[in-house]
Amino acid sequence: MEIGERIRQVRIHKGLTQTELIKGICSNTYISKIESGKAKPSYSFIMKIAKVMEVEPEFLLNMDIKNIEPDIYRIYETYIQTGKIDSQDLALLKLHARESHSTSTLIKIYYVLISHYTKHDMEEAHQLVEQANNIISSAYTTDENEISYYFHCLSKYFYNNKNYPEALHYSGLYVDSIQHEETSVRLARAYLNLGMVRAKIDEDLELARTYTKKSLQIFEDQDFKAGIGNALAQLAIQYHQNAQYDEALETLDMLSRFSEDFNKSYYAPILAYNYGRIYQKQKKFDQAIECLQNSVEYDMNANQEEETIHAIKVLSEISIERKNWEEASEYLKKGFHLTALYKLPNAHIQLLHLRSQIYKARFDFPAYEKELQQAVQLAQEGYYSLLVKEISIELAEHYYEARAYKMAAKYYQIALLR
Structure with a gap:
């Protein structure tokens, strides 16, 4: 150059x-x-x-490209250890991302660049992923470990972009590439990651739980406490998503006991929120509200107002279930404020869905239909496939009951093509 x-x-x-x-x-x-x-x-x-x-x-x-290889290897190893890179090293990698290096060296370069920009600049990360796809084949094999790190960074990139099918593809490649590390913490993290991705795609989460349990077993064998706590939290959520509330509560109890001796303040809001969610499903509303309000308080005390959206949404659901419309409207108002302030499109769609239930209960069907149509459109634009299916089916069934068969067919088709 x-x-x-x-x-x-x-x-x-x-x-x-x-x-x-x-x-x-x-x-x-x-x-x-x-x-x-x-x-x-x-x-x-x-x-x-x-x-x-x-x-x-x-x-x-x-x-001199030949003499740059040691610097690239140094940057790569440092990034693996620290997750950090200075501006000069970042510029060096970007300069060499299109040069005639070996595939092994290019994988190292793109791993660091994509990992860094996935955290800091998603538009830049998108361009780098497109470049990498034109240069690096996922069929490339090596005795070195750089291909596994590369698969991992692509899995994270697609997961953060809500492209769960692609995230699943690379999560699977990541696991396959480190199967030889049978009892490593790294393999446990890969299984946990795969379980989390499957939970975004599947309706029956048995396979997701299988991977999460595999990760939990390895974390426990290695006494890796952060991994144990995170795996238990994910497992409880996955049980809850399939309405297996007894198993979910049992797992939360395990996490609660575990957190008494490890990072209690970190897991306290997670426990409070998830207990609240399960109590809600069991119609134990008073217990649910207490837990959810505690969750909000934990997050506010930690200066994490953005995280309160989850509890606010569930509190809205409870108010709607109790037909306390005024209280529900107040929670929804707070929720929409948070989704606008912190740019939370997924939560915004869910709040639209919730608000539509109030219109429906008041027999304001035009407002109900308009709200759901907007929710479906936003879910499609954001690639939230499960939300697209859930809301489209509800809207299709509504139109079918109203004998608006063309509209019903339209939204049934959208649900099928999610």
């Missing part, structure tokens, strides 16, 4: 215009000639712009 192109790529990575880069240093004409390869910069010029871009001058001068 010519030095002018290197300067241009680092400048773009840093978010600088040509004018911002060379302010007080040279003219726009001169930097344009350098970046297009029509002029060669002096070392003093390189020192000045390197300072503006916050990189070492040698970083801009080093164009």
